[in-house]
Amino acid sequence: xxxxxxxxxxxxxxxxxxxxxxxxxxxxxxxxxxxxxxxxxxxxxxxxxxxxxxxxxxxxxxxxxxxxxxxxxxxxxxxxxxxxxxxxxxxxxxxxxxxxxxxxxxxxxxxxxxxxxxxxxxxxxxxxxxxxxxxxxxxxxxxxxxxxxxxxxxxxxxxxxxxxxxxxxxxxxxxxxxxxxxxxxxxxxxxxxxxxxxxxxxxxxxxxxxxxxxxxxxxxxxxxxxxxxxxxxxxxxxxxxxxxxxxxxxxxxxxxxxxxxxxxxxxxxxxxxxxxxxxxxxxxxxxxxxxxxxxxxxxxxxxxxxxxxxxxxxxxxxxxxxxxxxxxxxxxxxxxxxxxxxxxxxxxxxxxxxxxxxxxxxxxxxxxxxxxxxxxxxxxxxxxxxxxxxxxxxxxxxxx
Amino acid sequence: xxxxxxxxxxxxxxxxxxxxxxxxxxxxxxxxxxxxxxxxxxxxxxxxxxxxxxxxxxxxxxxxxxxxxxxxxxxxxxxxxxxxxxxxxxxxxxxxxxxxxxxxxxxxxxxxxxxxxxxxxxxxxxxxxxxxxxxxxxxxxxxxxxxxxxxxxxxxxxxxxxxxxxxxxxxxxxxxxxxxxxxxxxxxxxxxxxxxxxxxxxxxxxxxxxxxxxxxxxxxxxxxxxxxxxxxxxxxxxxxxxxxxxxxxxxxxxxxxxxx
Numbered sequence: 001x002x003x004x005x006x007x008x009x010x011x012x013x014x015x016x017x018x019x020x021x022x023x024x025x026x027x028x029x030x031x032x033x034x035x036x037x038x039x040x041x042x043x044x045x046x047x048x049x050x051x052x053x054x055x056x057x058x059x060x061x062x063x064x065x066x067x068x069x070x071x072x073x074x075x076x077x078x079x080x081x082x083x084x085x086x087x088x089x090x091x092x093x094x095x096x097x098x099x100x101x102x103x104x105x106x107x108x109x110x111x112x113x114x115x116x117x118x119x120x121x122x123x124x125x126x127x128x129x130x131x132x133x134x135x136x137x138x139x140x141x142x143x144x145x146x147x148x149x150x151x152x153x154x155x156x157x158x159x160x161x162x163x164x165x166x167x168x169x170x171x172x173x174x175x176x177x178x179x180x181x182x183x184x185x186x187x188x189x190x191x192x193x194x195x196x197x198x199x200x201x202x203x204x205x206x207x208x209x210x211x212x213x214x215x216x217x218x219x220x221x222x223x224x225x226x227x228x229x230x231x232x233x234x235x236x237x238x239x240x241x242x243x244x245x246x247x248x249x250x251x252x253x254x255x256x257x258x259x260x261x262x263x264x265x266x267x268x269x270x271x272x273x274x275x276x277x278x279x280x281x282x283x284x285x286x287x288x289x290x291x292x293x294x295x296x297x298x299x300x301x302x303x304x305x306x307x308x309x310x311x312x313x314x315x316x317x318x319x320x321x322x323x324x325x326x327x328x329x330x331x332x333x334x335x336x337x338x339x340x341x342x343x344x345x346x347x348x349x350x351x352x353x354x355x356x357x358x359x360x361x362x363x364x365x366x367x368x369x370x371x372x373x374x375x376x377x378x379x380x381x382x383x384x385x386x387x388x389x390x391x392x393x394x395x396x397x398x399x400x
Numbered sequence: 401x402x403x404x405x406x407x408x409x410x411x412x413x414x415x416x417x418x419x420x421x422x423x424x425x426x427x428x429x430x431x432x433x434x435x436x437x438x439x440x441x442x443x444x445x446x447x448x449x450x451x452x453x454x455x456x457x458x459x460x461x462x463x464x465x466x467x468x469x470x471x472x473x474x475x476x477x478x479x480x481x482x483x484x485x486x487x488x489x490x491x492x493x494x495x496x497x498x499x500x501x502x503x504x505x506x507x508x509x510x511x512x513x514x515x516x517x518x519x520x521x522x523x524x525x526x527x528x529x530x531x532x533x534x535x536x537x538x539x540x541x542x543x544x545x546x547x548x549x550x551x552x553x554x555x556x557x558x559x560x561x562x563x564x565x566x567x568x569x570x571x572x573x574x575x576x577x578x579x580x581x582x583x584x585x586x587x588x589x590x591x592x593x594x595x596x597x598x599x600x601x602x603x604x605x606x607x608x609x610x611x612x613x614x615x616x617x618x619x620x621x622x623x624x625x626x627x628x629x630x631x632x633x634x635x636x637x638x639x640x641x642x643x644x645x646x647x648x649x650x651x652x653x654x655x656x657x658x659x660x
Contacts, residue, residue, distance in 0.1 A: 359598075385462065386501065390518060393475045397513050400478075 002251045004213060006237040013233050014219050018101035021046055027110045027172050030129065032122045033222050034292065034314055035115040036140065036161055036307060038188045041226040042181040043172040048107050049223050050125070053097065054082030057089060058267025058377035060096040067378055075128075081346040081377035083125040090132065108133055111171045113164065115140040117317045119349035136171065138164050142312045147319045149312050157308035182300040184226040185307065189298035194234030195221045196294045201241040202285040203334055206250020208241040211261045211284040212274040213251065221293040252283050257398045258335055261287040262327070263342035264350050264376040269384070276388060280395050286334040288315055288327075288352075320355050324364075327357075331365050338368045338398050340391070345373065345381035370394040404452040405652060407644030408445060408470070409479065410434055410463030413499035413527070414610065415441060418641040419452050420649060424486055428452065429638055434463060442468060456655075458648035460640055462500075474647055476640050477505050477516050483643025484606045485511035487633055493603045495594060495622070496640070497611035499527040504597045517597045524560035525593030527611045530586060533557070536566040537573065537582045544583040545617035551580035557589035565589065584621075591621045605630045612636040 021028065026046045031037050033051040040047050057063040058081070066088025067077050073091070075084050089095050090106070097103040112130050114122045116139065123139055130137035140160045143153050165176045198217070201208050209217070217237060224230035244250065259277065261284055266273065277284050292315055299306035315326060331339065339361060341353035348354075358369035372390055374382035402421055409416040411434060419428040428448065434441070449457065449469060459470035460479040467473075474482075480496050480503065489509045496503040502525050505516040523529055534541045555577070559565045572582060590611075599605075605628050607619055613636050623630040633639060 386518065389475050389477070390516075393477045393513065393516055396475060396478050397516075400512050 002249070004209065004217070004237070004240065006217070006233070006240050009233060009236055010217060010219060013224070013229060015101065016229070017220075017223055018097070018103060021048055021107045022101075022103055024107070028107050029168075029171075030109040030112045030126065032114045032118065032126070034118055034311060034316075035113055036164065036311065038184040038226040038298075038303075038307060039161060039164065039181060040113060040168065042177065042184045043168045043174050045111070045168075045172055046107075047223070048109070050086055050106065050129075051082055052219070052223055053089070053095070053106055054086055054377060055265075055267055056096050056100065057082075057085040058265075059270065060100075061268040061379065062089070062094075062096050063268070063377035064379060066092060066094075077378065078346055080119070080121040080125065081375055083121055084346075085377050086125065087128055090129070109135050111135065111167065112137040113139070115142065115311060116144075117142050117311055117314055119316070119347075121349070136167055138167055140164075140311075142308075142317065144317055145319050146312070146317060147322050149309055153312055154305050154308045157312050158304040161304050161307055178303070181303045185298050185303045186300040187228060187231055188226040189295065189300070191221060191225050191227075191230040191234055192293065192295045192298065194231065194238050196296065198234055198238040198241060199286070199290055199294075200333075201238065201245050202283075204245045204250075205255055205258075205283075205335075206248060206252055207255070207258075207283050207285045208244035208250050210251050210274065210277075211259075211287045211290065212265075212270050214287070214290040215265045215267075215270060218290055218293060225293070250283070252278065252281055254281050255283040256281040257283070257337045257395055259284040260327075260331060260334065260336045260339045261289070261342065262339055262352055263288065264344045264347050265289060266342065266344075266374045266379075266382055267376055268379045269374075269382060272384065276391060280392070282338075282395055284340075286330055286336065289350075291330070292316065316350055320352075320357060323352060324357060324360060327361060328365055331361075331367055336367055338370065338394055340394070341369065341371045343371050343373050345375045346378060347376055368394055368397050403455050403652070405645045405648040406445075406449060406452070406454045406457040407479065407641040407646070407648060408457065408459045408461075408467055409476070409638075409641035409644060410441075410459065410461040410466060411498055411610070411640075412462045412501075414637070415461070415463075416638050416641040417445060417448060418638055418645045419448060419454065420642070420645040422649065424646050424649060426638075426642065429635070429641070431637065441466075445469060456648040456652040458644040458651070460644045472648060472651055474644060477503055477513055477518070479640040479643035479647060480608060481505060481507035481511045481513050481643065482646045483639040483641075484608065484633065485509065486643070486646045488606065488631075491603055493599055493605045493628075495605060495607050496609040497526060497590070497607070497618075498609045501526055502594065502597075504594065504599065506600060506603065515598075522560065523562060524565070525590045527609075529562050529565070529590070530611065530615065532562050533565050533569055533586050533589075534583075537569050537579075537586070539579060539583055539586075542614060544586070545615050547580045547583040548587050548617045549620075551578070551584035553581040553584055554588065555581055555585050556592060557585055560589075560593055584617075587615065587618055587621045590618065591625045594622065595625050599626065601626060601628055604628060607632045608636040608639040610637045
């Protein structure tokens with residue numbers, strides 16, 4: 001049975017990350033998953049990402065217990081299920097972090113920072129906790145849905161990054177150090193390039209890492225970017241996968257189709273979906289989601305400007321036209337034969353099937369596309385049998 | 401010696417089976433309730449396999465993976481395409497309204513599925529929807545087509561939600577709406593649901609599935625809404641099982657004569 005040996009190290013890395021959070025030896029900041037982590041880390045903050053908690057709530061299927069709790073206080077179950085399950089978990093004073101990492105609760109923040117490059121919901125989500133913890137909150141609000149990121153946009157976002165500095169200095173007790181920021185950004189870029197290399201090993205057949213495995217191995221690039229630890233981890237992982245490529249060892253011995261997953265993972269059904277595709281010898285080799293943590297525009301020589309560019313240029317913040325072009329390139333690079341669009345009921349911003357994209361993509365590439373309905377955390381929006389029929393029909397379409 | 405092939409469609413409400421000969425002619429068919437806990441299903445099917453000395457069996461439908469004796473498993477969408485294409489080898493749209501889902505597919509003259517859609521989270525417009533709403537309206541489901549044909553009303557249910565549609569139909573009953581208009585209103589609601597699905601209006605439509613079998617008036621309503629010719633093939637409820645049998649026959653031939 002195919003296994004990625006680096007998984008043991010991954011477990012250790014993630015355990016150590018949460019151990020450090022628990023120790024509270026440094027001031028702690030909450031940050032959105034594609035927020036200004038490098039800048040924050042340069043002040044010496046421990047950085048905690050509530051979206052990681054959202055994914056854990058989804059993967060452990062605890063989200064459905066907590067979402068109704070948030071609904072009762074005015075956060076209905078059809079808004080972001082990361083938000084509702086996280087708030088519900090807070091109200092219930094219960095979290096899977098206890099079982100998995102020994103934390104009694106999410107770590108209490110000294111500062112909260114968000115970037116609405118991914119959605120406006122993070123602002124409201126984080127504001128709830130800022131109220132709860134009587135904690136300062138700062139935000140970056142970039143222009144959205146961009147065809148291309150222009151100099152004026154970079155200047156705008158770059159100045160917003162700089163405006164975070166005084167409060168970060170006050171809360172952390174450390175003066176801003178541009179060299180520290182440059183170093184953190186350099187480390188982040190090196191890790192992000194190794195993550196890119198990791199994902200791109202699946203350009204080869206047989207592919208050595210599936211989308212489903214990548215959603216697990218992406219942990220460090222989300223929570224530890226800007227550290228030596230993340231860089232070291234992705235060196236180990238990418239080296240292992242490159243050896244597998246060389247030895248023609250992949251997660252499927254035989255690939256009858258190569259699938260691209262567009263949209264959020266369905267955290268509580270990763271195993272089910274992985275088994276379904278494996279049963280049909282179908283390799284899910286690439287995704288928008290895992291690619292979202294590739295920031296190859298980082299440049300330590302221009303830390304503010306390049307951070308502004310990298311974080312504003314992310315897929316989720318682009319126009320439909322720009323997204324289509326990105327998808328077409330990935331389909332070509334990874335030799336994709338079918339694209340699955342996950343229409344997440346509570347994640348409008350990360351569902352790209354609602355403005356004609358699947359039909360356009362099929363028309364322009366000839367690749368079969370399929371929309372399945374579900375959700376990142378709330379499995380009540382996911383019909384297992386209906387989705388199975390759809391996926392199996394797509395695979396029949398590809399093979400006929 | 402004549403060879404026989406079996407298609408089994410294990411649907412949410414009924415299991416349908418069709419035996420065909422080498423020329424895809426139907427020599428036997430049967431329909432019985434699926435009843436998930438009924439272990440006799442496999443016995444009935446095994447009996448048919450033995451009786452006809454079936455060479456190859458293909459199963460489809462909601463319970464397609466349950467049939468132990470199946471040589472092949474295919475989705476209903478592919479079987480629908482294979483079945484209708486065997487009867488009409490042309491480019492077409494197929495609408496399959498079953499007990500708990502609607503499937504709409506575009507299929508080419510060779511039976512390849514070009515595009516497809518199916519409902520995922522809501523049973524509006526399915527057989528279950530008709531049964532529920534008709535029960536509230538105190539209509540005999542088997543008499544609805546006859547009643548609807550007499551109606552000149554174009555009143556329609558606004559709600560796609562089965563439960564809310566039942567509430568809405570109560571208001572119609574309080575307003576003394578005739579049985580004929582109630583029946584037609586329910587059908588219009590289903591056609592409205594289907595109309596939201598992207599379709600190629602240049603293609604003829606084939607309406608299949610259990611709902612087409614028992615509610616043939618839908619053919620008229622869908623034809624008017626889509627402005628296309630709608631055909632209900634003979635035995636529309638058996639088409640997926642027939643398609644499965646055709647796939648079994650072709651697979652058997654391919655199995656005997658593999659491509660070099």
